[in-house]
Amino acid sequence: MSSVDCSPGTRPRTYPRIPFRSFGALKYDIRHAALVENRKRTNKARIQHKRESEKEQGLSQLEIKDLHASIEGKEILKGVDFQVKQGEIHAIMGPNGSGKSTLASTIMGHPKYKVTKGDISFDGQTLLNLAPDARARKGVFLAFQYPYEVPGVSLSTFLRTAYNSVRQGGKRGDLGQEMVSVLEFRKLLKEKLKLLDMDDSFATRYLNEGFSGGEKKRCEILQLAVLQPKIAVLDETDSGLDIDSVKIVAEGVNKLVGPEMGVMIITHYQRILRYIKPNHVHILLDGRMVKSGGPELADVLEARGYDWVKKEALN
Numbered sequence: 001m002s003s004v005d006c007s008p009g010t011r012p013r014t015y016p017r018i019p020f021r022s023f024g025a026l027k028y029d030i031r032h033a034a035l036v037e038n039r040k041r042t043n044k045a046r047i048q049h050k051r052e053s054e055k056e057q058g059l060s061q062l063e064i065k066d067l068h069a070s071i072e073g074k075e076i077l078k079g080v081d082f083q084v085k086q087g088e089i090h091a092i093m094g095p096n097g098s099g100k101s102t103l104a105s106t107i108m109g110h111p112k113y114k115v116t117k118g119d120i121s122f123d124g125q126t127l128l129n130l131a132p133d134a135r136a137r138k139g140v141f142l143a144f145q146y147p148y149e150v151p152g153v154s155l156s157t158f159l160r161t162a163y164n165s166v167r168q169g170g171k172r173g174d175l176g177q178e179m180v181s182v183l184e185f186r187k188l189l190k191e192k193l194k195l196l197d198m199d200d201s202f203a204t205r206y207l208n209e210g211f212s213g214g215e216k217k218r219c220e221i222l223q224l225a226v227l228q229p230k231i232a233v234l235d236e237t238d239s240g241l242d243i244d245s246v247k248i249v250a251e252g253v254n255k256l257v258g259p260e261m262g263v264m265i266i267t268h269y270q271r272i273l274r275y276i277k278p279n280h281v282h283i284l285l286d287g288r289m290v291k292s293g294g295p296e297l298a299d300v301l302e303a304r305g306y307d308w309v310k311k312e313a314l315n
């Protein structure tokens with residue numbers, strides 16, 4: 001049998017025939033395609049896994065090592081060791097005058113506090129030679145640092161300026177990024193106000209002018225939401241926080257904390273820890289971290305006060 005018509009007067013007609021070796025090639029093609037597909041899939045899974053573990057390892061960390069700090073020649077911090085990573089909540093507790101606010105201010109680089117020994121580092125790089133604004137640009141943020149009134153400056157203007165200087169690197173080009181426009185920022189602010197269940201009109205108020213205690217706290221939480229620091233240091237002042245303010249702070253922090261943000265809550269009272277569950281609790285006493293534990297440590301402090309810690313520290 002031939003596939004070629006050889007009758008007279010006609011041109012031989014050839015029918016396309018798939019050469020035998022092509023079957024092999026086709027078969028190879030199909031197998032090869034499946035192999036390639038499979039390899040792509042495993043590679044994708046491998047890359048995904050690698051990215052995830054890299055992300056885990058790539059969490060930013062604030063580390064404090066044997067920190068000694070003094071004010072006006074008087075040593076307040078006498079060897080503090082402490083670490084906080086993104087995604088973790090640490091509570092620093094301690095009686096009045098133990099050095100909690102000093103620790104917060106020293107982390108942010110307040111010029112009044114002199115570091116005499118030890119180190120504060122972020123992602124392995126020392127912060128000691130950096131000014132407060134440079135520390136903020138690294139992603140370390142001391143909330144509640146603008147309690148003063150600024151008449152004539154609206155909260156939204158203040159937040160946009162802070163956002164541009166912290167997130168965008170100050171003036172245009174500093175970090176190779178441009179400042180956000182008023183319109184872009186308005187969109188971001190609206191999102192954050194919604195997230196925190198705050199009224200849009202709140203952002204048009206003048207900074208802290210006539211703000212109630214609760215409103216000041218809302219303003220501070222909004223700062224945190226807009227600036228999105230990697231590590232937030234919250235220094236709860238020891239006096240004057242009514243229960244509503246405590247709840248505002250706690251609810252805000254709970255909404256904002258996540259894998260991207262680590263929090264250091266500094267507090268004298270256990271109260272706020274009823275609403276925010278820390279992963280770790282540390283006790284600062286006379287400029288030293290004398291005890292660390294899980295959230296149960298806060299319950300023990302509420303039940304027994306600080307005296308037993310003082311006695312234990314003396315022995």
Ligand SMILES: Nc1ncnc2c1ncn2[C@@H]1O[C@H](COP(=O)(O)OP(=O)(O)O)[C@@H](O)[C@H]1O
Nearest residue numbers: 071072076094095096097098099100101102103
């Ligand atoms: N500006 C200052 N001048 C002198 N001493 C100060 C100053 N600020 C704080 N101190 C002292 O530092 C110690 C720790 O204060 P602080 O860090 O505010 O403690 P806490 O926040 O735990 O109550 C206290 O003994 C306080 O008197």
Ligand SMILES: [Mg+2]
Nearest residue numbers: 100101237238
């Ligand atoms: Mg204090």
